[in-house]
Amino acid sequence: MSGTVVLTGAAQQFVDDMTAVGAPARADGHRILYDVMAVHGALAGQVVTTGVSVSEVQSWPAVPPHWIHLPDSVTFTLTNMDDTDCPPGWKRHSREFNYTDTSVPPALAWLRHVRGFVSTAIPTAA
Amino acid sequence: MTGEVEATMRDHLLRDDGQEDVLIATYARSTGNERTTALIKSVIFPREGERHVHGNASFTSGYVLRASTQARALGHGVVLLHSHPRGRGWQQLSNMDKETESEYERVARGITKMPLLGMTLGGRDISWSARFWFDRSGPTWAESVRSVSPKLAVTWNDELRRIPRVTRSQQRTVSSWGERTQASISRLRVLVVGSGSVGLDVAQRLAATGLATVGVMDYDAVETVNLDRMIGATRLDAALGRSKVKVAARLMKSSATAESFQVRLHELSITDPVGLSAALDYDVIFSCVDGPWPRAVLNAIAYADLIPVIDGGIALDTFPDGRMRNGIWRAHTLVPGSPCMVCLGQLVMGDISLDKGGLLDDPEYIAGAHRDAPSRQNVAALSASVSGALLAQFVSLTAHPGGRGIPAPLRYILSTHSLEHSSAKSGLHCPYENATASGDARTPIAEHREDWRTVVHERATKRSPFRLRALAAAEDFLQHTASRIIPVAPRG
Numbered sequence: 080m081s082g083t084v085v086l087t088g089a090a091q092q093f094v095d096d097m098t099a100v101g102a103p104a105r106a107d108g109h110r111i112l113y114d115v116m117a118v119h120g121a122l123a124g125q126v127v128t129t130g131v132s133v134s135e136v137q138s139w140p141a142v143p144p145h146w147i148h149l150p151d152s153v154t155f156t157l158t159n160m161d162d163t164d165c166p167p168g169w170k171r172h173s174r175e176f177n178y179t180d181t182s183v184p185p186a187l188a189w190l191r192h193v194r195g196f197v198s199t200a201i202p203t204a205a
Numbered sequence: 206m207t208g209e210v211e212a213t214m215r216d217h218l219l220r221d222d223g224q225e226d227v228l229i230a231t232y233a234r235s236t237g238n239e240r241t242t243a244l245i246k247s248v249i250f251p252r253e254g255e256r257h258v259h260g261n262a263s264f265t266s267g268y269v270l271r272a273s274t275q276a277r278a279l280g281h282g283v284v285l286l287h288s289h290p291r292g293r294g295w296q297q298l299s300n301m302d303k304e305t306e307s308e309y310e311r312v313a314r315g316i317t318k319m320p321l322l323g324m325t326l327g328g329r330d331i332s333w334s335a336r337f338w339f340d341r342s343g344p345t346w347a348e349s350v351r352s353v354s355p356k357l358a359v360t361w362n363d364e365l366r367r368i369p370r371v372t373r374s375q376q377r378t379v380s381s382w383g384e385r386t387q388a389s390i391s392r393l394r395v396l397v398v399g400s401g402s403v404g405l406d407v408a409q410r411l412a413a414t415g416l417a418t419v420g421v422m423d424y425d426a427v428e429t430v431n432l433d434r435m436i437g438a439t440r441l442d443a444a445l446g447r448s449k450v451k452v453a454a455r456l457m458k459s460s461a462t463a464e465s466f467q468v469r470l471h472e473l474s475i476t477d478p479v480g481l482s483a484a485l486d487y488d489v490i491f492s493c494v495d496g497p498w499p500r501a502v503l504n505a506i507a508y509a510d511l512i513p514v515i516d517g518g519i520a521l522d523t524f525p526d527g528r529m530r531n532g533i534w535r536a537h538t539l540v541p542g543s544p545c546m547v548c549l550g551q552l553v554m555g556d557i558s559l560d561k562g563g564l565l566d567d568p569e570y571i572a573g574a575h576r577d578a579p580s581r582q583n584v585a586a587l588s589a590s591v592s593g594a595l596l597a598q599f600v601s602l603t604a605h606p607g608g609r610g611i612p613a614p615l616r617y618i619l620s621t622h623s624l625e626h627s628s629a630k631s632g633l634h635c636p637y638e639n640a641t642a643s644g645d646a647r648t649p650i651a652e653h654r655e656d657w658r659t660v661v662h663e664r665a666t667k668r669s670p671f672r673l674r675a676l677a678a679a680e681d682f683l684q685h686t687a688s689r690i691i692p693v694a695p696r697g
Binding site for chain 1: 501505547548550552553554555557558559561562564570573574575576631632633634635636637638640648649650652
């Protein structure tokens, strides 16, 4: 995606924290992208590039993001979605994040949440 | 400072041999609209030979230089502390102490670019005093020093914040906890965020307790649907669409027992930086709001800015046919050493983003996410239990009945009639508690928004029918006249 957004302290912290828990993250325009491995579902065993809007991690780690950005090719049965901050060929999906266990690092909790979500993907219609 | 830091410094400064001692610490700033607070961050103990104890203790320049360099690396300021083992109450500076602090002021400020803070510990009654050095000419005295833990302990500078005179209306209050406690509690600046059923009740009872300064923050107006819970709000208030804080101010003034009572109105949102700045001027905050975003801001303040936040609420549950199934009210105080709202399970972090985005009020989103719409049930008879529970937390925090501070988080279950203490513990990775004493370096959660400003502006510019305005004017006249004719009576 074109255009460079300078990351604030909180957004850079998100990049650093995700990288520290094994999902090296990088800025990409108005998004931060990283890769996850789907462990179940239609994409089991595949590495999927996903991400969040930079605007959603301005209060990280006190306020985690909500929307999960994914390529159009990844589909789900039921999800709220739109294309805010998404380049062509991408959508962002809503998935509620019920994180209250603060014995787990916030980035690890978020990574598990996203991995779990990606594992519920369904096969793309032919 | 946190109670933990205070105990560490006290243990060093009060020696078994009864001599004075010195110590250096670092501080971070917490900046409100009117008040700047220095939050003690870390203690830098002297190494061998870095201070001299000889009746009157003294710092070596090497110790001050080392500590200042360390403070600069952290972005902190420097605190020079010394003890008066036989001192009691707010301590003044001797000429020698003044010379020492004045001498090191330039060193500390030159290295850290922040003013030097001087502190003295009076050993007889564990009282702290403090002053900023903005230049060499003389100190600017602090108004109070607060130690925040499950017990809130405040040392007051009586010259800057005078002890309010006890009034005749306060006799039974003072006989419950003594003049010393009354003198401290009545000087606390307390903010109530949210002036609905619970906040309105809390605010009035604080005024009746004799507090000299109480603030209320809310940008909403009274509506007819609020009248079954906002005790004291009238049909005229709802018809005029009066702001909740103005209604609270009227009722607080009627309830106040202090000789000189100041109510501060904040028609602001705590989720906006202007609301946050206003809140940072207070000593204790009541959280009487129910949205995840405002509660997240308050949760952060409790730890980052060391302002105790007393939070609670009620959830009612009904059967499909509408009958009451259960109700739970909760009350807890957020201070360092006690779990935050997230660790308690009272704030789902993922909901904060939804609230910020307005999605929790968006029926389309709620349907798509298959989540329940926010519960709106509430009953005046039960909201009194919540305000009572919050106020009991306040008394435990400030008056320490039985020598103890706040209890573990409490919840009362209506259907089983049981009162439970939560055993929740703080999580190792809690982002709120791990930001303790970060002050102005806090993670920014509040954001500038126009929506609440529009609400306040439209209310301010709205013109009500003449008959309602006439009634309002008559009501104001009666209240002002009654206050003039029957003032608060001083103790005879």
